[in-house]
Amino acid sequence: MKKFLFTAIPILLLILTYGCDNTIKDEEVPVIDMTLDDVFPQYCDTVYRGESFTFKFRFTDNVELGSYSIEMHNNFDHHTHSTSIVECELDPIKTADNPLLFLDEYSIPEGLQEYTATATIDIPYGVDTGDYHFMVRVTDASGWQTYEGISVKIEDR
Amino acid sequence: MQPSNNYQRLRVVFTFYMLIGLISLNGQNTFQLTGSITDEYNHPLVGAAILLQGEDKGTATDRKGNFTFNILTEGNHELVISFLGYKTQKQTITLNKNKHITIQLISGEKELDEITVTENAVNTRKAESSMNVEVIDKNFVNSNLSGSLMQTLNRLPGISSMDIGAGQSKPVIRGLGFSRVAVAENSIKHEAQEWGADHGLEIDQFTVEQIEVIKGPASLMYGANAIGGVIDLKEISTPAKNSTGGSLLLNMHTNNNLLGVSAKFHKRFDKFYFKTHFTYTDYSDYRVPTDSISYMSYYFRLKNNQLRNTAGMERNGSITLGYLNNNFASHLTFSDNFSKSGFFANAHGLEIRNSTIDYDRSDRDIDLPSQQVNHFKILSNTIWMIKDYKLKTDLGFQNNYRQEFAEAISHGYMPTPPDSLERLYNKNTWTANVKLELPVHNIHHWTAGINSEFQNNKIDGWGFIIPAFRSYSGGAFVYDNIHFSEKWIANAGVRYDLGGINTDAYYDWYNTRQDDGSEIEVQRATQLHRTFGNFSWGIGATRKTRDLILKINLGKSFRMPTAKELASNGINYHMYRYEKGDTALKAEESYQLDVGLTLKKKNWNIELSPFVNYFPNYIYLNPTSEYYEAQQIYYYNQSKVFRTGGEIAFNYDITRDINFSADAEYIYSLQLSGEKKGYTLPFSPPLTSNVEIKYSPQSKGIFKNPTLGINLKLVTAQNNIVPPEKKTAGYSLLGFNAGTNLKIGKQTTQLNMQLTNVLNTRYYDHTSFYRLIEVPGQGRNFIVTLQIPFGN
Numbered sequence: 001m002k003k004f005l006f007t008a009i010p011i012l013l014l015i016l017t018y019g020c021d022n023t024i025k026d027e028e029v030p031v032i033d034m035t036l037d038d039v040f041p042q043y044c045d046t047v048y049r050g051e052s053f054t055f056k057f058r059f060t061d062n063v064e065l066g067s068y069s070i071e072m073h074n075n076f077d078h079h080t081h082s083t084s085i086v087e088c089e090l091d092p093i094k095t096a097d098n099p100l101l102f103l104d105e106y107s108i109p110e111g112l113q114e115y116t117a118t119a120t121i122d123i124p125y126g127v128d129t130g131d132y133h134f135m136v137r138v139t140d141a142s143g144w145q146t147y148e149g150i151s152v153k154i155e156d157r
Numbered sequence: 158m159q160p161s162n163n164y165q166r167l168r169v170v171f172t173f174y175m176l177i178g179l180i181s182l183n184g185q186n187t188f189q190l191t192g193s194i195t196d197e198y199n200h201p202l203v204g205a206a207i208l209l210q211g212e213d214k215g216t217a218t219d220r221k222g223n224f225t226f227n228i229l230t231e232g233n234h235e236l237v238i239s240f241l242g243y244k245t246q247k248q249t250i251t252l253n254k255n256k257h258i259t260i261q262l263i264s265g266e267k268e269l270d271e272i273t274v275t276e277n278a279v280n281t282r283k284a285e286s287s288m289n290v291e292v293i294d295k296n297f298v299n300s301n302l303s304g305s306l307m308q309t310l311n312r313l314p315g316i317s318s319m320d321i322g323a324g325q326s327k328p329v330i331r332g333l334g335f336s337r338v339a340v341a342e343n344s345i346k347h348e349a350q351e352w353g354a355d356h357g358l359e360i361d362q363f364t365v366e367q368i369e370v371i372k373g374p375a376s377l378m379y380g381a382n383a384i385g386g387v388i389d390l391k392e393i394s395t396p397a398k399n400s401t402g403g404s405l406l407l408n409m410h411t412n413n414n415l416l417g418v419s420a421k422f423h424k425r426f427d428k429f430y431f432k433t434h435f436t437y438t439d440y441s442d443y444r445v446p447t448d449s450i451s452y453m454s455y456y457f458r459l460k461n462n463q464l465r466n467t468a469g470m471e472r473n474g475s476i477t478l479g480y481l482n483n484n485f486a487s488h489l490t491f492s493d494n495f496s497k498s499g500f501f502a503n504a505h506g507l508e509i510r511n512s513t514i515d516y517d518r519s520d521r522d523i524d525l526p527s528q529q530v531n532h533f534k535i536l537s538n539t540i541w542m543i544k545d546y547k548l549k550t551d552l553g554f555q556n557n558y559r560q561e562f563a564e565a566i567s568h569g570y571m572p573t574p575p576d577s578l579e580r581l582y583n584k585n586t587w588t589a590n591v592k593l594e595l596p597v598h599n600i601h602h603w604t605a606g607i608n609s610e611f612q613n614n615k616i617d618g619w620g621f622i623i624p625a626f627r628s629y630s631g632g633a634f635v636y637d638n639i640h641f642s643e644k645w646i647a648n649a650g651v652r653y654d655l656g657g658i659n660t661d662a663y664y665d666w667y668n669t670r671q672d673d674g675s676e677i678e679v680q681r682a683t684q685l686h687r688t689f690g691n692f693s694w695g696i697g698a699t700r701k702t703r704d705l706i707l708k709i710n711l712g713k714s715f716r717m718p719t720a721k722e723l724a725s726n727g728i729n730y731h732m733y734r735y736e737k738g739d740t741a742l743k744a745e746e747s748y749q750l751d752v753g754l755t756l757k758k759k760n761w762n763i764e765l766s767p768f769v770n771y772f773p774n775y776i777y778l779n780p781t782s783e784y785y786e787a788q789q790i791y792y793y794n795q796s797k798v799f800r801t802g803g804e805i806a807f808n809y810d811i812t813r814d815i816n817f818s819a820d821a822e823y824i825y826s827l828q829l830s831g832e833k834k835g836y837t838l839p840f841s842p843p844l845t846s847n848v849e850i851k852y853s854p855q856s857k858g859i860f861k862n863p864t865l866g867i868n869l870k871l872v873t874a875q876n877n878i879v880p881p882e883k884k885t886a887g888y889s890l891l892g893f894n895a896g897t898n899l900k901i902g903k904q905t906t907q908l909n910m911q912l913t914n915v916l917n918t919r920y921y922d923h924t925s926f927y928r929l930i931e932v933p934g935q936g937r938n939f940i941v942t943l944q945i946p947f948g949n
Contacts, residue, residue, distance in 0.1 A: 025835050027878065066782020069789075071569075079511050079566065096567075103569060105784035137787065143780035143832070143880040145789050 287697025333385030402948020469498030
């Protein structure tokens with residue numbers, strides 16, 4: 001009996017843990033490649049009021065990309081570091097009057113490991129100029145997320 | 158070694174034992190001594206310890222307060238009878254025939270400090286329950302004291318804590334936390350905002366007299382929420398008749414310049430008594446073994462290795478009024494627990510912020526972001542003894558008032574709020590429990606009871622996470638303890654609960670632009686009414702022999718989904734995610750099989766407690782690949798979950814003075830269905846082991862019971878993760894501890910010292926709140942606790 005137990009239990013445990021572990025889990029977050037030449041906006045870039053600009057990012061993932069979102073909000077209070085190692089020169093702190101706020105979600109076609117995201121954003125005439133954050137967030141199909149926070153300026157041309 | 162040598166040695170040993178046996182048997186008659194131990198009112202005391210002085214023999218009373226020594230030699234025997242909360246008695250018995258004796262113990266609080274006394278009662282409690290139970294007392298707390306109750310308790314195998322800095326923590330039992338662990342004070346469940354990852358437990362660790370931890374589903378006795386386990390704090394000691402006394406406790410931590418003082422005072426007349434206590438603790442920002450933190454590509458320098466704005470304070474007090482006579486005992490406790498603490502200033506949750514606040518001007522002030530909680534309680538516990546029936550009633554009212562403050566900042570469509578009150582939760586809870594224990598009849602001991610609870614939770618502040626709600630629950634249970642024999646005890650019980658929750662509708666206080674260009678106040682929560690009914694049950698058996706205890710227990714527990722799980726619908730700006738509840742969630746159920754094995758030999762013992770656990774519908778906050786208002790969507794759903802693991806503890810007295818102990822805990826979790834099939838559960842503690850060598854020399858003079866210990870905590874890497882977690886490397890922490898009782902005059906002052914994280918190791922605690930932003934655990938810390946009793 002004892003012998004049986006001593007052999008049966010480890011074998012059972014082995015089967016159990018094997019049965020559990022043989023599903024390959026995705027443990028890698030997607031990547032936003034900021035080093036490509038045509039990425040826009042880059043850290044410390046400027047976009048112009050009354051015009052539109054086209055952002056462009058390249059996402060990669062080891063398994064499958066999910067979706068992405070773009071957020072643009074003011075940094076008039078200098079609240080956050082961008083994710084850049086480069087420090088951009090900021091205007092003096094000021095209170096917002098009519099700041100630009102842009103929030104949008106975008107899908108990525110199913111089954112892709114690489115994707116170039118691009119779309120056009122209008123900057124109306126009336127918005128405040130100054131320091132802004134351009135946030136780009138991307139998920140993969142498993143729910144891992146990565147993001148970049150890019151310091152940009154809105155100015156008049 | 159030669160086989161013949163082995164054989165010879167064996168023969169010598171055998172002969173030696175035979176000789177001893179012959180000598181001791183030679184010419185001596187043996188008799189049986191039986192007895193009953195009762196309290197002042199002739200009620201049997203269960204688990205009282207009876208030791209035969211100088212004979213290395215001992216036993217404990219059974220459920221009827223009886224004990225038996227089968228083979229005792231003719232002549233004099235000195236009995237030492239002790240029990241938690243009672244004065245130890247010595248009695249000499251002369252045996253020349255079989256004898257039965259009855260001994261009455263007199264209550265007296267002072268004996269609480271006698272470690273040996275508690276141990277015996279504790280062992281009986283542990284042995285008689287088929288569940289996996291740990292019982293600890295205030296001596297454990299004093300010698301393992303950390304920044305908060307759960308950080309102190311996480312030294313126990315199977316218990317861990319989710320730390321929010323150095324002074325706040327949440328309980329975790331075998332990897333389950335949040336609303337899956339019930340914390341009770343004198344059998345009344347503590348009700349606060351358990352769902353929040355940064356909400357610590359509002360309990361003063363200095364009031365602890367005894368804590369019972371049940372590892373595993375315990376809904377049968379405690380109702381919903383006890384699905385992962387229970388931490389029951391028992392503050393039930395009664396001072397000795399006509400006594401006046403108390404104690405003063407001083408506490409100091411060097412890492413965060415913590416200073417704490419706790420004073421207790423009690424007085425008992427004949428039948429009336431009162432107890433009171435007051436604690437005040439204040440601490441600065443805590444130190445970590447690094448001068449900078451880099452998270453994503455953010456980089457913060459730390460001043461003096463201190464985590465900005467993690468300072469805090471705590472102020473607690475209580476008054477207990479009690480009365481007891483022959484068949485009635487009742488006490489009424491008023492307590493208030495207030496704490497205020499800051500959050501790490503550079504990142505609130507996952508949000509990185511620059512601020513104009515000059516955090517570095519002082520390491521003791523609490524700036525924004527911060528939290529402030531007041532927990533007020535009135536608890537009443539009463540026991541009526543009516544013939545052999547025991548009726549217990551527990552009544553409670555508690556108010557949890559939690560405020561969370563953050564700088565007023567616009568987020569997404571939300572404009573800059575008018576003030577810094579981000580969230581306010583004001584929850585009132587009323588509890589009423591009645592329990593009736595029937596007299597022991599043949600081998601049966603029946604207990605039946607009902608529990609009821611009503612909660613009213615209001616909200617305020619500009620950050621919406623959960624709607625206001627009212628919830629109620631009622632349950633009725635019956636269970637039977639069956640003593641087949643001294644060796645075999647079985648138990649079985651069943652319970653039915655019915656509960657409901659009503660949530661209020663919630664609309665944003667600001668406008669959000671819609672796709673059609675219109676602007677509206679978005680409705681975040683709808684009015685919702687749900688009811689849940691559920692059966693829980695448990696069945697188990699214990700086999701107890703002289704040196705072996707075997708246990709097996711199978712149980713089913715459940716919990717109702719929380720307001721957050723059902724109705725949350727908004728962006729959590731601490732975690733930077735959009736959290737969405739599911740109004741159709743079913744009650745969460747859990748089935749667990751527990752096995753326990755304790756082997757006790759003369760100078761060593763080993764305890765093994767594996768478990769297997771299955772959730773058919775575990776409620777899980779699933780991170781998706783979708784976005785809402787530019788934030789990642791997390792939604793609540795239910796999946797099948799399998800968990801297994803357990804604890805092992807080994808204890809060995811190398812010599813009379815040197816003790817070696819080692820324990821380990823392991824948890825394996827797996828989601829069997831849903832979007833995260835194949836992944837583990839979040840906040841899974843890694844394989845953890847503690848090894849300790851303790852030197853407790855015999856001593857005379859003013860140093861009584863001195864101990865000196867060295868301990869090592871070994872934690873393996875946690876590579877089994879689920880989004881959005883990060884893999885955490887393994888680490889080891891070295892610690893020293895020393896303690897002694899100082900006999901000055903009549904009183905015994907207790908001094909305890911600990912040096913934790915001796916090597917100032919930089920490590921990451923996988924279940925810490927600050928783990929995700931790469932903040933390491935607390936650095937080297939020297940802790941001193943001095944407890945000075947006074948009184949007659």
